[in-house]
Amino acid sequence: MRKLWTPEGCYPISAVGLDADGVIRDTGYVAYITVCKIIEHFGGKAPPYADFILKEFDHPTYCRRHGAHMDMDQFRKMYYEVHPPDLEGLPFSDVVGFCKSVALMGLDLFVVSSCREDWLLPWFERHSMGAHFAYIVPQARPKDAHLVDVCRQLGVEPEVMMYVGDMGHDMHAATTAGAIPVGITRGHHEENASLRSVGAKLVVQSLEHLSVLIS
Numbered sequence: 001m002r003k004l005w006t007p008e009g010c011y012p013i014s015a016v017g018l019d020a021d022g023v024i025r026d027t028g029y030v031a032y033i034t035v036c037k038i039i040e041h042f043g044g045k046a047p048p049y050a051d052f053i054l055k056e057f058d059h060p061t062y063c064r065r066h067g068a069h070m071d072m073d074q075f076r077k078m079y080y081e082v083h084p085p086d087l088e089g090l091p092f093s094d095v096v097g098f099c100k101s102v103a104l105m106g107l108d109l110f111v112v113s114s115c116r117e118d119w120l121l122p123w124f125e126r127h128s129m130g131a132h133f134a135y136i137v138p139q140a141r142p143k144d145a146h147l148v149d150v151c152r153q154l155g156v157e158p159e160v161m162m163y164v165g166d167m168g169h170d171m172h173a174a175t176t177a178g179a180i181p182v183g184i185t186r187g188h189h190e191e192n193a194s195l196r197s198v199g200a201k202l203v204v205q206s207l208e209h210l211s212v213l214i215s
Helices: 028-041 059-065 072-082 095-104 117-126 143-154 168-177 191-197 207-211
Strands: 002-006 009-013 015-018 108-112 135-137 161-165 180-184 202-204
Touching (some): 009 161, 028 059, 028 072, 059 072, 095 207, 117 135, 135 143, 143 161, 161 168, 180 191, 180 207
Parallel strands (some): 015 108, 015 161, 108 135, 161 180, 180 202
Antiparallel strands (some): 002 009
């Protein structure tokens, strides 16, 4: 069995789960910038990124907590005026290499994302990414239940699966599912301490960085 090396020691792993936005495709930080613009437009004060990644609420509720009051229709209208459709976000340059490396190690690889099915699956098809994954699970809410379900389908126990995400709720989902939570910052270093504070066993800058910690 392969091992994941962390500051706390090594963990045996048989499967690797990835979030989509901010992990596989370059949309995570874009969403933060978009939400900040909306908050400021409606008279609120934009939060730091380290706060945003720990949010536990939907975007409109989060905006209201930062002084910007609008309803869901107003939020959605402005969001998609500022933020391009999710179909347009590009894959990070290290994703394909990581997928190939994981496959050579004999590890199962899958995606669990809360993104809408009609946005996520066409994106994987458009960028020829789907063949790398045993499962792609969209609209995964709550994520922890879907992580457990995928492990069951793969025939592995959650404790030998790591789940990689860029948000606090990803770390909570992995922990609740009994998996190994791994945070990824994609160069936004203010995330590091935030992700560790919500249970990440390891925080990496990129999937390339993560691949060298698996042996």
